[in-house]
Amino acid sequence: MIPKIESAGPIPFFAKTMKTHPIVAAVLLALAGGLSNQAADWTQFRGPGGDGIAPDTRLPTSLDAGAVAWSVNLPGRGISSPVIVGKRVFVTASSGARQDRLHVLCFNLADGVLLWERQFWATGRTQTHEKISAATPSPASDGQRIYAIFSSNDCAALDLDGNLLWFRGLGRDYPNASNSLGMSSSLVVADGVVVAQVENDSESFTAGLDAKTGLNRWKLDRPKKANWTSPVVMKGTDGKPVLALQSSKGVTGVEPATGKVLWNYDQGASTVPSVTVAGGRLYVPSQGLTVLEPTSDGQAPKQVWRAAQLRPGTPSPVVVGDRVFTLNDGGILSCADVADGKRLWQLRLKGPFSSTPVIASGVLYCVNEKGLIQVVDPAKVTDPAKPESAVTSEFDLGQTIVGTPSIAAGSLFVRSDGKLWRIGRDSAL
Amino acid sequence: MQARGLLAGGFLFLTLGGALQAGVPARLEGPVQVLKAVGPEGKGNAEASAAWKQVASAPLPVLPGLLEAMDGANDYALNWLRSAVESVEERGRKSGGKIPVAAVEEFLRDTRHHPRARRLAYEILQRAEPERARRLLPGFVKDPANELRRDAVQLLVVAAGEKVTGDRAAAVAGYREALGHAREADQIDDLAKKLGELKEKVDLQKVFGWVTRWKMVGPFDNTGGAGFSKAFPPEEKLDVAAEMDGKSGKVRWVDFESKDDYGLIDFNKPFSDLKEVTGYAMAEFWSDTARPVQLRLGCKNGWKVWVNGKLLFGRDEYHRNMEIDQYRLATELKPGRNVLLVKCCQNEQKEDWTKEWEFQLRLTDEQGTPIVSTK
Numbered sequence: 175m176i177p178k179i180e181s182a183g184p185i186p187f188f189a190k191t192m193k194t195h196p197i198v199a200a201v202l203l204a205l206a207g208g209l210s211n212q213a214a215d216w217t218q219f220r221g222p223g224g225d226g227i228a229p230d231t232r233l234p235t236s237l238d239a240g241a242v243a244w245s246v247n248l249p250g251r252g253i254s255s256p257v258i259v260g261k262r263v264f265v266t267a268s269s270g271a272r273q274d275r276l277h278v279l280c281f282n283l284a285d286g287v288l289l290w291e292r293q294f295w296a297t298g299r300t301q302t303h304e305k306i307s308a309a310t311p312s313p314a315s316d317g318q319r320i321y322a323i324f325s326s327n328d329c330a331a332l333d334l335d336g337n338l339l340w341f342r343g344l345g346r347d348y349p350n351a352s353n354s355l356g357m358s359s360s361l362v363v364a365d366g367v368v369v370a371q372v373e374n375d376s377e378s379f380t381a382g383l384d385a386k387t388g389l390n391r392w393k394l395d396r397p398k399k400a401n402w403t404s405p406v407v408m409k410g411t412d413g414k415p416v417l418a419l420q421s422s423k424g425v426t427g428v429e430p431a432t433g434k435v436l437w438n439y440d441q442g443a444s445t446v447p448s449v450t451v452a453g454g455r456l457y458v459p460s461q462g463l464t465v466l467e468p469t470s471d472g473q474a475p476k477q478v479w480r481a482a483q484l485r486p487g488t489p490s491p492v493v494v495g496d497r498v499f500t501l502n503d504g505g506i507l508s509c510a511d512v513a514d515g516k517r518l519w520q521l522r523l524k525g526p527f528s529s530t531p532v533i534a535s536g537v538l539y540c541v542n543e544k545g546l547i548q549v550v551d552p553a554k555v556t557d558p559a560k561p562e563s564a565v566t567s568e569f570d571l572g573q574t575i576v577g578t579p580s581i582a583a584g585s586l587f588v589r590s591d592g593k594l595w596r597i598g599r600d601s602a603l
Numbered sequence: 604m605q606a607r608g609l610l611a612g613g614f615l616f617l618t619l620g621g622a623l624q625a626g627v628p629a630r631l632e633g634p635v636q637v638l639k640a641v642g643p644e645g646k647g648n649a650e651a652s653a654a655w656k657q658v659a660s661a662p663l664p665v666l667p668g669l670l671e672a673m674d675g676a677n678d679y680a681l682n683w684l685r686s687a688v689e690s691v692e693e694r695g696r697k698s699g700g701k702i703p704v705a706a707v708e709e710f711l712r713d714t715r716h717h718p719r720a721r722r723l724a725y726e727i728l729q730r731a732e733p734e735r736a737r738r739l740l741p742g743f744v745k746d747p748a749n750e751l752r753r754d755a756v757q758l759l760v761v762a763a764g765e766k767v768t769g770d771r772a773a774a775v776a777g778y779r780e781a782l783g784h785a786r787e788a789d790q791i792d793d794l795a796k797k798l799g800e801l802k803e804k805v806d807l808q809k810v811f812g813w814v815t816r817w818k819m820v821g822p823f824d825n826t827g828g829a830g831f832s833k834a835f836p837p838e839e840k841l842d843v844a845a846e847m848d849g850k851s852g853k854v855r856w857v858d859f860e861s862k863d864d865y866g867l868i869d870f871n872k873p874f875s876d877l878k879e880v881t882g883y884a885m886a887e888f889w890s891d892t893a894r895p896v897q898l899r900l901g902c903k904n905g906w907k908v909w910v911n912g913k914l915l916f917g918r919d920e921y922h923r924n925m926e927i928d929q930y931r932l933a934t935e936l937k938p939g940r941n942v943l944l945v946k947c948c949q950n951e952q953k954e955d956w957t958k959e960w961e962f963q964l965r966l967t968d969e970q971g972t973p974i975v976s977t978k
Binding site: 293301330 | 651679685
C-alpha cells in the first residue's frame with residue numbers, strides 16, 4: 175500500500191511539474207524530506223487511530239541509555255503527548271507562576287534542535303491540580319497544521335512552520351467553561367473540523383471548530399459534569415467518520431462535520447480513562463469495561479460484552495490483536511480476550527501509572543509516574559500463571575512522567591515536565 | 604448574567620493617546636489594525652491570518668513598533684501580535700540580524716506601555732544582551748508589570764537568603780522589603796514562611812488585605828443544586844434586620860469576623876456542617892473615591908457575587924479546588940458606602956474533602972495591591 179503523502183513544507187519544484195507514475199512521485203516526495211507521511215505520523219493523543227498503536231513502526235524491545243537518540247529541555251511543564259509530523263516533533267508546555275504562558279514548540283526529529291517556538295498568553299483560567307498543568311491536553315495535526323489546546327481552553331492553529339493561522343480563547347468566549355482541577359481533553363481532527371471537548375461542571379460543551387478559520391461550525395451542549403476524557407474518531411457503519419464523545423452519562427456518537435448526534439449509549443462511563451476503538455468496536459470504561467458495536471439503524475450501539483473485573487484506572491484501555499488490556503493506577507495490567515472479555519492473565523507492573531500504554535508491533539510500552547519504562551511483550555506469556563516473562567526490558571528516565579508517549583520513526587517520544595526524549599533510532603531496528 | 608469580559612485580564616489597558624509612537628511602517632499599519640480587530644468567538648480570524656503573515660515578515664527594526672502596537676489590544680489580539688513579534692525576532696536572529704536593543708530597552712522602561720508587551724521586550728533583551736537585561740531587573744521591584752516585578756522581588760529574596768546565616772537582622776530586613784513589594788500569593792506565602800523560620804511574625808490578613816467583617820445569613824435550600832439559580836430574599840432585598848424563611852425555619856443575619864490568616868469566611872462556623880444549603884454574606888466597603896478594582900475571590904462551592912446590587916459573576920462548580928485569587932473580577936467602587944454580597948452554595952457530597960462551605964475575598968488594584976475599606 176502506498177502511504178498518502180502530503181506536503182509539510184514548500185513543495186519541491188519537481189513536484190509541481192512532474193508528470194510521472196504516482197508511485198515514483200510518492201517516493202520522490204518522501205526522499206525530499208521534511209514531508210508528512212500520515213500513515214507513519216503520530217498525529218494526536220494515542221496516535222493516528224486514537225488507539226495507541228503505531229501502524230507501521232517497530233521499536234527496540236530492549237531499552238537502555240544507549241537507545242536515547244537525544245533529549246532536550248523544555249521551557250515549561252506539561253503532560254500532553256508529542257505529535258510527530260514528517261520530520262518534526264511538536265510539543266506543548268506551559269510556564270509562569272500562574273502557568274499562563276502557553277508554549278508550542280517544534281523540534282527537528284533527527285537531532286532535537288528547536289526549529290521554532292510560539293507562546294501565547296492564556297485568556298482563560300489556568301488553575302489545575304498540582305499534578306498537571308495548563309499543557310495537559312494533547313495537540314493534534316491533520317498533516318498540514320498543528321492545533322494546540324490548553325487547560326485554559328485557549329486553542330491555536332499554526333502551520334508546520336509556526337505561522338499562526340487562527341486563535342481561539344474558548345475560556346474567554348465562554349467564561350464558565352473551566353475546571354478548577356484542570357482540563358485535559360485532547361483535540362481530534364475529522365472532516366475539516368477540530369473537535370474541542372470542553373466539558374466541566376458548569377458551562378459544558380463540545381465545539382467543532384473549522385480547521386481553516388477556527389470559527390464554530392457547531393457547539394453541542396454536554397452534561398454538566400467534570401470530564402477529563404478525550405474524543406476518538408471511528409468509522410461509522412456507512413464508512414463515514416463518527417466522533418465518540420464520552421462523559422459520565424455514557425458515549426455519544428456525533429457527526430464531526432455538523433455536530434449532529436447519531437446515537438447514544440446511556441449507561442454511564444468513567445470521566446478519566448477514554449474509550450478506545452478497535453475493529454469497529456468501542457471499548458468503553460463503563461461499569462468495568464463494556465464493549466459496544468454501533469448499529470446502522472441509528473439506535474444505541476449493541477453491547478457485545480461487559481467485564482466488571484476489567485476496570486481501567488487513569489490509563490485508557492488498549493487492544494492488541496485479539497487481546498484487550500487494562501491498566502489500573504497501581505500497575506495491575508489485565509489481559510483479556512476481545513471475544514468475550516474473559517481475563518486471561520494479570521501482571522503486576524511497577525506503578526503508579528497515569529499514562530496510557532502505547533504499542534508497536536504488538537509490544538506495549540508502559541511508562542509509570544516515576545519515569546520507568548516497562549516493555550511488555552504479551553507474546554512472551556506462555557503460562558498465564560507466570561506472566562512476568564512478558565516484561566522484556568526496563569529503562570528508568572528518572573523523572574516524573576504523567577503523559578502518554580508517542581511513537582514515530584522507530585522511536586518512542588516521552589516527555590516530562592521539563593524534558594523531551596527520543597528513544598530509539600532507525601538504525602536500531 | 605453578563606459574563607463575557609468580566610474575568611479581569613485584558614481590555615483594561617488604554618491606548619497611549621491612541622497613536623503608535625515608535626510606529627510601524629505605513630505598509631504594516633493596516634495589517635496591525637486587522638490583528639487588533641480580532642475578538643470573541645473567532646471574530647476577525649480569517650482576515651488576521653493573512654495580515655499576520657505580513658506583520659510577521661517585518662524586519663527587526665520594526666520590533667519596538669510592534670511591541671507598542673500591543674497598547675490597547677484585547678487579549679485575543681495580544682496573542683496574534685505576540686506571535687508575530689516572536690516570528691520577527693526568531694527569523695532575525697537566525698539570519699544574524701541585529702536586535703534594536705536600545706529601542707527595545709526604551710520601550711521596556713516606559714511603564715505606560717502594556718505590561719505584557721514590556722515583559723516580552725525584557726525577554727527579547729535577555730536573549731539579545733543578557734547582561735543589559737540583568738542590570739535592569741532590580742529596578743522593576745515596583746513595576747506595574749507583575750512578571751517583571753516578580754523576578755525583581757525574587758532577587759531580593761535570594762539576596763536576603765544569603766544573609767540568613769551571617770546577618771539575621773539584614774536577612775529579616777531583606778525579606779520584609781521583598782514582602783512589601785510582592786504581589787503574588789505564592790511569593791507572599793514563601794516570604795511569610797521564610798520570615799517565620801526566623802521567628803518573625805507576618806500579619807497575613809493585612810498583607811493580603813482580606814475583607815474580614817461580614818454579616819451572614821442561612822441556611823436556605825440547595826437540594827439538588829437548585830438553590831444556585833433560585834433568588835432567595837437577600838437577592839431580592841438586602842435588609843440586615845429582616846427575618847426570612849430559611850430551609851428549616853426562620854433565619855436572621857449574624858455578624859461574623861474572620862481571624863484566619865487567609866481570610867476564610869466559613870459558613871460552617873455560624874450554621875454548623877450542613878449539606879444542600881445556601882448561605883449569603885454581606886459586607887460594607889467604604890471608598891474615598893470612585894475607582895476601578897479587582898474583586899478577587901477564592902471559593903470551592905457554588906457562588907455568586909454582587910457589588911452594589913450588580914451581579915458580577917457566578918459559578919456552579921463544587922469541590923474541585925480552591926486557591927487565593929482564584930477568580931479575578933473587574934468592577935468599580937463608588938465613593939462612600941459600597942455593598943458586597945456573596946452567595947455560597949453547598950452541595951450534597953459527603954466525603955471529608957467536601958465539608959468546606961466558605962470563601963475568601965479581597966479587593967485589589969490590577970497588580971494585586973490590596974485596597975482596604977476606609978471605615
